[in-house]
Amino acid sequence: MKNNKKVQRKDSRKRRIRAKVSGTAVMPRLSVFTSNKHVFAQIIDDTSGKTIVSASDYEKGSKEDKGTKSEISKKVGLKLAGRAKEKKVGKVVFDRGGKLYHGRVKAIADGAREGGLEF
Numbered sequence: 001m002k003n004n005k006k007v008q009r010k011d012s013r014k015r016r017i018r019a020k021v022s023g024t025a026v027m028p029r030l031s032v033f034t035s036n037k038h039v040f041a042q043i044i045d046d047t048s049g050k051t052i053v054s055a056s057d058y059e060k061g062s063k064e065d066k067g068t069k070s071e072i073s074k075k076v077g078l079k080l081a082g083r084a085k086e087k088k089v090g091k092v093v094f095d096r097g098g099k100l101y102h103g104r105v106k107a108i109a110d111g112a113r114e115g116g117l118e119f
Contacts, residue, residue: 014098021095022046030080030092030112030119034104039073041080041108043092052087055080073104077111084117091118 023029023046033040042054057065057072065072084092092112099105113119 010098017095017098021093023093027091027093028052028089029095030117031095032097032099032105032108034073034097034099039069039076039104039108041076041112043080043084043089052089053080053083055083069104070107073107074111074114077108077113078115079111080108081112081115081117084112085115090116094119 023044025045025047028043028045030043038058040056043052045052055076057076065075096105
C-alpha cells in the first residue's frame with residue numbers, strides 16, 4: 001500500500017511542509033488529520049513534543065452532531081479554538097498535513113479562526 005504513487009506524493013508534501021513549519025511554546029502548530037470518516041485536529045508544541053489541546057468529531061458527545069463532513073469539521077475547529085483559549089493559546093502555525101487547503105481542512109481552519117485563533 002505504501003508504494004502507491006498517490007500515498008508517496010502525499011507523504012512527500014507532508015515532509016516538505018513539516019520541514020518549514022514548526023511549533024514553539026509561543027506559537028504552537030495546529031495539525032490536521034482527516035480520514036475518510038473522521039477529522040482530528042491538535043495544537044502541538046514541537047520544542048517540548050507535547051500536545052497542548054486536541055479535538056475531533058470522534059469524541060464522546062460529538063456523535064450527535066449532524067451535517068456534512070465540512071460542517072462537522074467547522075464545529076471541530078470551533079471546539080479546538082475554545083479549548084485553546086482556555087490554555088491561553090492565541091496564535092498558531094497551520095499544518096495541513098499534506099492535504100490540499102480546501103474542503104474539510106479549510107473548514108477546520110475557518111472554524112478555528114471564528115473561535116478566535118490567529119494564523
